[in-house]
Amino acid sequence: MSREHLEGTVIRILRVVGLIFFIIIVAFPFYWMIVSSFKSLGEILLKPGNLGLDIRKIDFYAYYEVLFEHGFLRYISNSMYVSIVTVVLSVTLATVGGYAVTRLRFRGREFMSFSILFIYMFPAIVLVIPLYVMFSRMGLRDSINLLILVYLAQTLPVALYMLRSYFQTLPLEMEHAGLIDGCSRLGVIWRIVIPLSAPALASVALYTFMIAWNEFLFAFMFLDTPEKFTLSRGVVQLAGSVHLSKQLVMAASVMVTMPIVALFLFFERRLVRGLTAGAMKG
Amino acid sequence: MKMASLTLKSITKRFGKIVALRGVDMHVEDGEFCVLLGPSGCGKSTLLNIIAGLILQDEGSVLLEGQSVDRLAPRERDVAMVFQSYALYPHMTVAQNLGFGLRMRGVAKQTIRERVLGAARLLGIEDLLNRKPRELSGGQRQRVAMGRALVRRPKLFLLDEPLSNLDARLRASVRLELKQLHGQIQSTIVYVTHDQVEAMTLGDKVVVMRDGRVHQIGRPETIYAFPADTFVATFIGSPEMNLYRGRLLHKDGRPHFQGAGFSMDLGGLQLNLGQGEVEVGVRPEDIEIGEGGNTTLKVKVQMISNVGSEKYIHARLGQGSLTVRAPKEAAFQPGQIIPLSIEPRRVHIFHEGSRI
Numbered sequence: 321m322s323r324e325h326l327e328g329t330v331i332r333i334l335r336v337v338g339l340i341f342f343i344i345i346v347a348f349p350f351y352w353m354i355v356s357s358f359k360s361l362g363e364i365l366l367k368p369g370n371l372g373l374d375i376r377k378i379d380f381y382a383y384y385e386v387l388f389e390h391g392f393l394r395y396i397s398n399s400m401y402v403s404i405v406t407v408v409l410s411v412t413l414a415t416v417g418g419y420a421v422t423r424l425r426f427r428g429r430e431f432m433s434f435s436i437l438f439i440y441m442f443p444a445i446v447l448v449i450p451l452y453v454m455f456s457r458m459g460l461r462d463s464i465n466l467l468i469l470v471y472l473a474q475t476l477p478v479a480l481y482m483l484r485s486y487f488q489t490l491p492l493e494m495e496h497a498g499l500i501d502g503c504s505r506l507g508v509i510w511r512i513v514i515p516l517s518a519p520a521l522a523s524v525a526l527y528t529f530m531i532a533w534n535e536f537l538f539a540f541m542f543l544d545t546p547e548k549f550t551l552s553r554g555v556v557q558l559a560g561s562v563h564l565s566k567q568l569v570m571a572a573s574v575m576v577t578m579p580i581v582a583l584f585l586f587f588e589r590r591l592v593r594g595l596t597a598g599a600m601k602g
Numbered sequence: 603m604k605m606a607s608l609t610l611k612s613i614t615k616r617f618g619k620i621v622a623l624r625g626v627d628m629h630v631e632d633g634e635f636c637v638l639l640g641p642s643g644c645g646k647s648t649l650l651n652i653i654a655g656l657i658l659q660d661e662g663s664v665l666l667e668g669q670s671v672d673r674l675a676p677r678e679r680d681v682a683m684v685f686q687s688y689a690l691y692p693h694m695t696v697a698q699n700l701g702f703g704l705r706m707r708g709v710a711k712q713t714i715r716e717r718v719l720g721a722a723r724l725l726g727i728e729d730l731l732n733r734k735p736r737e738l739s740g741g742q743r744q745r746v747a748m749g750r751a752l753v754r755r756p757k758l759f760l761l762d763e764p765l766s767n768l769d770a771r772l773r774a775s776v777r778l779e780l781k782q783l784h785g786q787i788q789s790t791i792v793y794v795t796h797d798q799v800e801a802m803t804l805g806d807k808v809v810v811m812r813d814g815r816v817h818q819i820g821r822p823e824t825i826y827a828f829p830a831d832t833f834v835a836t837f838i839g840s841p842e843m844n845l846y847r848g849r850l851l852h853k854d855g856r857p858h859f860q861g862a863g864f865s866m867d868l869g870g871l872q873l874n875l876g877q878g879e880v881e882v883g884v885r886p887e888d889i890e891i892g893e894g895g896n897t898t899l900k901v902k903v904q905m906i907s908n909v910g911s912e913k914y915i916h917a918r919l920g921q922g923s924l925t926v927r928a929p930k931e932a933a934f935q936p937g938q939i940i941p942l943s944i945e946p947r948r949v950h951i952f953h954e955g956s957r958i
Contacts, residue, residue: 493689496656499676500683501750502706515693 357382357570382571395554403532406471410479410528418483419509440477444537452541462544470538475528486520522587551576606667606757607632613662622648623814635784637805638794645814646794650760655679682751683760688743690735696746697731703754721752741772759791798838810834831956835883841925843883850880863920867896868946881952887927888948895943903938
């Protein structure tokens with residue numbers, strides 16, 4: 321066996337072993353969560369270590385109970401509202417802002433460009449207490465819209481950064497062509513930059529949605545009224561209740577996770593690059 | 603078709619400490635094909651962008667039809683531009699690319715369709731109208747870029763090295779088409795290039811630039827025959843003009859050039875300079891092989907480059923070198939000493955860089 325051949329074989333084996341290792345680490349809790357959510361309470365109490373799922377005994381009762389008796393229908397709609405509004409605002413603001421720091425010359429441009437990521441370097445836990453105090457004094461706490469504002473502040477720096485990097489790759493001459501052809505600046509953004517940035521915009525939207533959907537710390541600190549809870553806040557509420565049934569928490573967790581997975585699968589195809597092919601020479 | 607004259611008044615532009623344009627003045631007549639020619643970095647593209655309104659000048663004024671357009675946005679200036687990279691909109695079909703400018707100006711759909719079709723026919727790209735730019739070859743993209751400007755029927759066409767991304771053969775044929783096209787549409791064109799062949803063949807007027815300054819403006823044949831300074835003299839013409847530094851003297855009442863290792867009788871020339879430091883230049887095709895004329899020079903052949911239709915002989919003259927054109931049949935050998943004669947009226951004389 322030649323040396324190259326040996327090396328190739330070893331690398332192939334390592335790759336398979338590594339892949340299996342990571343699949344187990346990532347997928348097992350996921351699997352456990354889904355399987356448990358479909359079991360009845362009796363099933364879980366009788367055989368707590370059972371990894372399998374009996375198809376004939378699939379039980380949707382946990383979902384029913386979580387949705388209709390523990391208020392999760394409300395939490396889901398709250399989370400949807402918060403996430404979608406955050407996505408729309410964040411993508412819109414990041415598009416115009418990112419374009420401005422990429423293409424327009426104005427006083428303080430360098431500083432702005434630099435400080436975009438600087439803001440992101442503060443960990444949320446540092447901000448949450450002063451913000452808690454501030455918003456409490458202002459009487460703004462316990463509001464879903466406030467949460468949107470906080471999420472916006474959290475996602476906008478990265479969104480701006482991502483879009484700025486992408487805009488820098490767009491050919492300047494194409495925008496010049498648009499300006500000469502009769503577009504205003506906003507027209508150029510709307511008709512040329514945005515259509516060509518679809519993959520980047522999709523990535524930003526996905527990222528923002530994920531942050532807003534999964535965020536827990538601020539939701540936990542700022543929301544007091546159960547009607548205003550978001551999903552992640554609701555799951556914790558559920559997990560902390562006295563008569564806890566494991567399958568309920570699992571069902572709730574599935575509801576938190578699934579939309580993100582679905583979004584990923586949906587957007588994955590759209591995240592392909594190379595929309596600008598053909599604009600330039602060669 | 604509407605046309606417009608273009609006037610630039612002492613345009614100056616700085617980028618930080620770099621001065622890109624130093625007081626450029628020029629005028630382009632209605633329907634004239636004006637070529638901005640210069641080496642890369644001379645400011646010609648910057649000037650074009652200033653005319654388009656994409657860059658604002660620091661000083662000076664741009665006038666279209668005698669009216670200042672300094673305060674107008676690019677879209678309000680009614681100019682069309684063809685970019686070096688073509689800059690097509692990749693997410694639109696060819697037809698949409700062509701019609702975009704008209705659509706932005708609120709032209710009726712039917713009219714847009716007609717004009718797009720008209721321009722596509724003129725350029726021979728009717729079959730490509732439904733394709734996306736990525737499905738086109740380089741030459742086809744170039745045509746679409748031209749078409750996008752044509753459809754607009756603007757006052758002024760601006761072309762920024764539109765042929766530089768084509769291969770040599772295609773470039774030559776598109777150059778001819780461009781010339782014909784200008785004959786058909788008779789519109790005012792400002793064309794930027796660093797290629798002197800394009801400038802000489804296309805331009806009604808050539809503006810030679812270097813380091814942000816205009817060196818000479820004139821008809822191509824004028825610029826070739828009477829270069830205003832040593833830069834223009836050596837930049838235009840291929841192979842380059844032979845240029846020698848030396849002194850102008852008077853012997854027996856006749857002007858003489860005393861150069862590095864040789865002298866030349868310039869008898870018969872009317873010169874407004876008595877004597878002094880000068881540079882003299884002779885184009886390779888203005889030198890006769892053989893004896894005769896006022897001055898006969900003996901040179902030693904060093905190398906021969908054969909371009910097919912003719913040969914260029916590179917030889918040693920005094921302490922410098924000299925290039926002379928020879929017919930394709932010429933059979934000289936390196937090392938051979940040959941006589942050359944130069945007629946004084948073929949000699950360009952420059953004092954302190956400028957023609958005298």
